[in-house]
Amino acid sequence: xxxxxxxxxxxxxxxxxxxxxxxxxxxxxxxxDPETVNAVFxxxxxxxxxxxxxxxxxxxxxxxxxxxxxxxxxxxxxxLDPKLVQLLFRASDHLSDxxxxxxxxxxxxxDHHKVLxxxxxxxxxxxxxxxxxxxxxxxAVFDPAPxxxxxxxxxxxxxxxxxxxxxxxxxxxxxxxALSDLGALTVRMDDSELPGFDxxxxxxxYLSWELTLITSQPRSAIExxxxxxxxxxxxxxxxxxxxxxxxxxxxxxxxxxxxxxxEEESAVDIPLEQPEPEQVESPTSAEVDxxxxxxxxxxxxxxxxxxxxxxxxxxxxxxxxxxxxxRVELDRVDRLINAVGELIxxxxxxxxxxxNLDATDLRDVETELxxxxxxxxxxxxxxxxxxxxxxxxxxxRMARIxxxxxxxxxxxxxxxxxxxxxxxxKTVIERLADPLTHILRNAVDHGIESPEDRLxxxxxxxxxxxLTAAHRSGSVCIEVKDDGAGLNRKKIHQIAIDKGLxxxxxxxxxxxxxxxxxxxxxxxxxxxxxxxxxxxxMDVVKNAVTAxxxxxxxxxxxxxxxxxSIILPLTLAVMDGMVxxxxxxxxxxxxxxxxxxxxxxDDMINNLGADSTLLSIRGSFIPICDVASxxxxxxGSSREPAGVYLLVETENGDRSALAVDDIHDQRQVVxxxxxxxxxxxxxxxxxxxxxxxxxxxxxxxESIVTASSSAAVFDTDRRMSNAIAS
Amino acid sequence: xxxxxxSKHIEHSEFVSFTVAGQAFCxxxxxxxxxxxxxxxxxxxxAPADVLGVMNLRGAVIPIYDLSARFGLEQTEASERNVVIVxxxxxxxxxxxxxxxxxxxxxxxxxxxxxxxxxxxNTMDFIQGIISQNDEMVRIINLDAVISSPEQxxx
Numbered sequence: 065x066x067x068x069x070x071x072x073x074x075x076x077x078x079x080x081x082x083x084x085x086x087x088x089x090x091x092x093x094x095x096x097d098p099e100t101v102n103a104v105f106x107x108x109x110x111x112x113x114x115x116x117x118x119x120x121x122x123x124x125x126x127x128x129x130x131x132x133x134x135x136x137x138x139x140x141x142x143x144l145d146p147k148l149v150q151l152l153f154r155a156s157d158h159l160s161d162x163x164x165x166x167x168x169x170x171x172x173x174x175d176h177h178k179v180l181x182x183x184x185x186x187x188x189x190x191x192x193x194x195x196x197x198x199x200x201x202x203x204a205v206f207d208p209a210p211x212x213x214x215x216x217x218x219x220x221x222x223x224x225x226x227x228x229x230x231x232x233x234x235x236x237x238x239x240x241x242a243l244s245d246l247g248a249l250t251v252r253m254d255d256s257e258l259p260g261f262d263x264x265x266x267x268x269x270y271l272s273w274e275l276t277l278i279t280s281q282p283r284s285a286i287e288x289x290x291x292x293x294x295x296x297x298x299x300x301x302x303x304x305x306x307x308x309x310x311x312x313x314x315x316x317x318x319x320x321x322x323x324x325x326x327e328e329e330s331a332v333d334i335p336l337e338q339p340e341p342e343q344v345e346s347p348t349s350a351e352v353d354x355x356x357x358x359x360x361x362x363x364x365x366x367x368x369x370x371x372x373x374x375x376x377x378x379x380x381x382x383x384x385x386x387x388x389x390x391r392v393e394l395d396r397v398d399r400l401i402n403a404v405g406e407l408i409x410x411x412x413x414x415x416x417x418x419x420n421l422d423a424t425d426l427r428d429v430e431t432e433l434x435x436x437x438x439x440x441x442x443x444x445x446x447x448x449x450x451x452x453x454x455x456x457x458x459x460x461r462m463a464r465i466x467x468x469x470x471x472x473x474x475x476x477x478x479x480x481x482x483x484x485x486x487x488x489x490k491t492v493i494e495r496l497a498d499p500l501t502h503i504l505r506n507a508v509d510h511g512i513e514s515p516e517d518r519l520x521x522x523x524x525x526x527x528x529x530x531l532t533a534a535h536r537s538g539s540v541c542i543e544v545k546d547d548g549a550g551l552n553r554k555k556i557h558q559i560a561i562d563k564g565l566x567x568x569x570x571x572x573x574x575x576x577x578x579x580x581x582x583x584x585x586x587x588x589x590x591x592x593x594x595x596x597x598x599x600x601x602m603d604v605v606k607n608a609v610t611a612x613x614x615x616x617x618x619x620x621x622x623x624x625x626x627x628x629s630i631i632l633p634l635t636l637a638v639m640d641g642m643v644x645x646x647x648x649x650x651x652x653x654x655x656x657x658x659x660x661x662x663x664x665x666d667d668m669i670n671n672l673g674a675d676s677t678l679l680s681i682r683g684s685f686i687p688i689c690d691v692a693s694x695x696x697x698x699x700g701s702s703r704e705p706a707g708v709y710l711l712v713e714t715e716n717g718d719r720s721a722l723a724v725d726d727i728h729d730q731r732q733v734v735x736x737x738x739x740x741x742x743x744x745x746x747x748x749x750x751x752x753x754x755x756x757x758x759x760x761x762x763x764x765x766e767s768i769v770t771a772s773s774s775a776a777v778f779d780t781d782r783r784m785s786n787a788i789a790s
Numbered sequence: 791x792x793x794x795x796x797s798k799h800i801e802h803s804e805f806v807s808f809t810v811a812g813q814a815f816c817x818x819x820x821x822x823x824x825x826x827x828x829x830x831x832x833x834x835x836x837a838p839a840d841v842l843g844v845m846n847l848r849g850a851v852i853p854i855y856d857l858s859a860r861f862g863l864e865q866t867e868a869s870e871r872n873v874v875i876v877x878x879x880x881x882x883x884x885x886x887x888x889x890x891x892x893x894x895x896x897x898x899x900x901x902x903x904x905x906x907x908x909x910x911x912n913t914m915d916f917i918q919g920i921i922s923q924n925d926e927m928v929r930i931i932n933l934d935a936v937i938s939s940p941e942q943x944x945x
Contacts, residue, residue, distance in 0.1 A: 406849050649833060695835035736851045741844060741882070746836055751844060751851050759832040759846050 073114045074167045075391070080107040081160050085460045088156055092149050098138070105134045109291055111159065115166070123162045126177070129184040130155050139284065142187060151183055157464050216247070216280050222300045224272035229296035236273060242289045247279025272298075394490070397450050404444045405638065405734040411440050412731070412755030441732070444638060452487035455533045455542070458497060459484050462531055465501050469508035476526040477512045477546075479504075486533035488540050492612055492632055496542070499605040499616075503544045503628050504529065506602070511548035511626055521623065523547065536631070539614075539656055545627040551620040553577045560586065575717065578618040582606040613749065615766070641752070641762060643729040644708070647692035650760045651724075652733055652752055653710055657765045659719070660711040661727060679709055679721040686711065690723045694768045695747050712765040720769040735762065746771055804896050805921075807928050808875065808888040811863040814928045815888075816895065816921070821877050821933055825891055828872040839865060845885055847876065854885035860936055862912060879937035895928070897921055902930065 087104035090097075112127035133152070136142040158180050161172050221243075225236060243249050251273055258270040277286065283301060290299055415433055418426060459481040466479040488496075512518075512527030519525055532543040553574060560580045561568040572580075580586060584603040602616075605628075609616050614632035633639060633656065641652035642661070662681070670678045670685065678685040688709070692698035709721040733752035736759075738745060749764035805816040806825075831843035831854050840859035844851050854874060858866045866872065866887055874885040902919040918932040 409849065697833070697835060738844075738851065741851050742834055742837065742841065742853045745834055748835060751832070753846050753849065753851075757846050758830075759844050759851055761832065761835070 070118060073118060074163065076114065077111055077163045077167075080111050081156070081163065082457050082460060083107045084156050084159075085463070086456075088149070088153055089460070089463065091144060092153070101134065101138050105131060105138055106291070106294075108134060108159070111163065113292060118166075120166045122172075122177075123159075123166050126155075126162055126181065127159060129181055129188065130159060133184050133187045135284075135288075136187065148187065151180075151187075153464075153467060155180055155184060157467070160464075216278050217303055219277045219279065219283070219286060220302050221275040221277060221286065222272065222298075223275060223290075224298035225269055225293070226296055226298070227267055227269045229293050230269065231267075232296060234293050234296065239289055239293065240273075240275065243275065243277055243286065246281045246285055246289070247277050249278075250276045392450075397447070400447050401451070404440070404447050407440050408444060408638070408732060408734055409753045409755075411437055413757060416755035444732075448489070448638070449487075451490045453490050453493055454485050454487050455493060456484040458493050458500070459531055459533070461497065462500055462504055465504045466508060466529060469505050470512075473509055474514070475508060475512050476515055477508050477529055478526050479529050479531060481531045483533040486535060486540065488533070488632070492540070495608060495612055496630070496632075499608040499630065500531075500542070500544070502602070502605050504531070507544055507546040507548065507626070507628075511546035511550075513549050517549075521549075540632045542630045542632070543627055544629075545625060547625040550622040550624055550626050551578060551581075551618070553620075553622075556580050574620075578620060581618065582616070638732055638734055639762075641731065641733045642710070642727060643731060643733075643754070643760070644710070644724040645726045645728065646695070646724050647697040648725075649697060650728070650754060650758065651691075652760050652762045653712075653722070653724075653765060654749075654762065655730065657712045658710050659713050662709050662711070664707065664709050664723070681711070681721075686719045686721045688721045688723050689769050691747075691763065691768055692723075692725075694771050710765075712769065714766055714769055718769075720765075722763075722765060722768065733760075733762070802896075802898050804894050805928075805930070806875075807892045807895055807923065808873070809890055809892060810861065810888050811858040811866065812889070813863075814892065814923070814926055815857070815931050816928050817875065817877065817931050817933065819894065823876045823878055823883060826874045826876060826885075828868050828870060828874055828887065830868075842868070842887060845874070847883060847885070850883060852876070852883045852885050854887060855937065856887045857936070858887075858889075861916060862910075877933060877937075879933050884937050895921075895923055 084104050084107040087100050087107065090100050091104070108127055108131045112124055112131055115123040115127060130152075133142065133148075133155075137144055137148075142148065158172070158176065164170075165172050223236070223239070225234075240249065240251055252275070254272045254274060255270065257272065258264075264270070279285070283303075286301055290297070293299075411433075414436075418429055418433065463479045463481070466477055470477040507529050508527075512529070513521065513523075515525045518527065528547050530543070530545040532541075532545070534541050534543075557566075557572060557577050557580065560566045560577075560583065563586065565580065565583050565586060566572070581602040582605070586602065606616050609630050609632070612632055614630055617629045617631070618626065619629070620626035633654075640655040642655055642658060643650060643652055645651070660681075664679070668680050669688070670680055672678050672685075677688045679688050680686075690698075707726050708724050710724060710727075711719060711721055713719050733754075736751045736753065738748065738751055741751075745761075747764060747768045748761045749767075750762045751759050752762055754760050804819040806819050806822055807814055807816040809815070829845070831845045833843045834841060834853075837843065840856050842854040842856050845854050856866050856868075858864060866889065868887055871890065873888050873891050875888055875891070876883055876885050878884070902921055905914060905917045905919055908914065915935040916932055918930045920930065921928045
């Protein structure tokens with residue numbers, strides 16, 4: 065087995081675990097649909113099957129226990145009560161840990177493992193546990209297993225694989241092998257559908273098998289063997305007594321199948337003994353061998369075969385597959401994104417060149433150029449859509465965080481997720497996991513009160529944490545809202561003073577106190593708890609979000625709860641910007657930051673003290689921040705009335721007016737990171753390439769405002785709040 | 791291919807010589823990606839004096855250094871006649887502003903003299919060795935020392 069197959073297995077595991085979590089969450093919500101239970105069962109089962117093939121014994125053993133419990137639920141032997149659902153959740157978390165350990169090495173908590181196995185064991189009916197099978201036991205010998213039980217039943221199984229079954233790499237041989245473990249198996253291949261050599265088509269299946277299994281195992285054990293190929297084959301299982309009349313039905317089915325399967329007419333020289341389609345993963349020669357070994361065994365008892373079947377549960381065989389997807393290396397997508405970025409830059413260069421041309425009639429060219437622009441945009445959006453992924457998996461992982469956090473703190477908290485389908489850039493999702501984990505742990509640890517306190521406050525015993533994702537005008541907003549006690553501002557302020565983070569003689573408003581949480585080294589937990597409060601706290605959250613070009617807001621109402629909002633740009637590669645000129649330099653301001661733009665005139669400007677000027681807009685006064693002097697491009701003292709003011713809103717809701725010389729254009733720009741080029745430049749978030757090939761800085765209004773107002777040294781209070789805001 | 795840290799190990803090879811603030815310097819030819827005519831760069835706010843700004847090199851944003859200022863000499867008044875030598879430092883393209891490019895010289899490693907002991911720490915770091923070419927002293931630049939890794943720049 066090569067590493068790449070294992071990689072694929074782990075990739076699939078991740079998807080299966082997601083499906084499992086989703087299913088469990090639905091069950092917790094009260095979903096009674098048997099298909100949901102089946103979906104979870106299948107996910108666990110597939111993990112187990114794959115793990116078995118790689119010899120991951122611990123994983124197999126645990127998955128088996130897990131699966132057995134679920135099988136009982138599926139067959140209504142077990143009733144799902146909240147306690148069981150909780151256990152299943154914990155088991156699913158543990159299964160996910162086991163998969164991670166198998167992939168990255170390392171050990172799971174052995175005690176926890178045992179506890180869960182025991183807990184699951186309590187639900188397992190002893191007899192059921194006997195239903196052990198090796199779905200992919202490649203090493204096993206094809207010998208009928210000794211028959212131990214008293215009551216033996218003979219099952220007639222008719223098995224007609226569809227071509228899709230081979231496309232997914234399944235092998236009838238292994239299925240038969242697994243069946244033979246259950247009891248005495250006779251196999252007879254039906255090659256009556258095999259057309260003449262000329263009529264044979266690549267990728268088509270012509271063979272079916274009739275099997276007789278004498279076993280003491282229940283019918284469900286046989287069905288379990290075929291679990292993997294459910295929906296990929298026509299299967300009927302009947303006991304001796306069943307009527308043979310339905311053979312006609314199958315014949316009809318076969319006929320129908322033969323008609324619909326007219327595909328490509330590519331005639332291929334497949335040897336006659338080789339009826340399997342070519343997509344099968346295993347080498348052709350090996351496959352022929354397998355079939356031949358099966359056949360001789362089948363021959364002797366051929367006569368006893370009675371082809372008979374009962375039509376299987378229709379809903380089961382018609383399980384609708386998921387949307388077809390394509391696995392692509394991320395590198396390839398990123399290369400494409402870079403190329404599209406160049407294309408957009410190239411377009412604006414071309415447009416500028418053409419505009420500079422001294423030709424009289426450019427209308428046609430300009431029309432075509434417009435078309436080019438539209439196409440470039442389409443491609444860009446399409447490529448971005450490839451990277452965009454729903455936040456659902458991320459949110460599901462968060463459910464686990466809340467579960468664990470509430471278990472550790474003895475609080476009851478429930479995570480409600482909204483807007484799981486919201487799509488966000490893949491990198492953003494990846495890098496959001498840590499900050500979100502932090503916020504959620506904090507919400508449980510500090511936000512939600514203990515059950516007693518909650519009841520005393522007239523709230524429901526279980527706290528609710530609402531995790532919301534939504535698109536909001538060009539950005540993504542992710543909100544964590546708890547219904548806990550809200551921020552204890554007095555305590556926060558006192559701690560900040562105690563830790564020397566702020567001088568004690570300064571009055572801070574609520575917003576400023578809330579922002580103290582983001583200071584490095586701030587931690588309110590009096591004792592370092594296992595969860596939050598490792599001293600690295602919300603500043604990590606803030607840094608991670610800022611690195612993504614986003615910002616974090618806090619809102620809190622005492623007694624009602626707190627809300628942390630993370631606002632992020634939609635993509636990391638392209639943004640809409642306003643092209644402005646500042647002291648002769650062309651710069652770009654992100655549109656998302658701009659609330660309003662206006663031409664300035666002297667009447668609107670009011671001096672405040674020696675250095676500060678305020679812009680009066682509709683009765684309110686907004687501090688003016690001169691971009692040029694803030695960036696050190698112009699001497700601050702020679703302040704002349706700027707041409708245009710851009711109204712921006714900062715994190716804590718304050719407004720500032722950025723003074724620039726002029727606005728030129730509003731356009732989509734490709735973000736070129738300055739990381740690795742020149743380190744951190746204050747006031748600048750990145751660069752972009754303009755139509756004339758020149759580089760323009762993309763400004764970060766937040767840090768410009770901060771830098772500018774911190775220059776006003778006389779105003780201690782003001783500076784303080786800026787230090788906090790930064 | 792790689793420039794050795796010690797001057798002793800420099801193999802017999804070709805160097806490109808150029809002038810910076812009237813003095814002759816050279817870089818190993820394999821270190822140089824391309825030489826471009828100077829065109830105005832985009833100024834970086836709050837950048838140190840020896841960082842002129844950033845330039846667009848076929849879609850990549852690269853920083854441009856004023857070699858003269860970097861060596862502690864007077865700042866270059868960049869004009870059309872000046873050149874930007876694009877080199878690869880720390881695996882990233884970086885542009886160096888020089889007055890003009892002179893010639894390609896072939897040097898026998900034995901002809902390279904160690905930098906004489908001088909007081910200036912920077913000089914010792916930046917100059918890897920010297921060669922005598924047509925009775926003129928040509929200084930071999932230690933690129934890795936001159937261009938600090940990107941993280942340190944601009945801070």
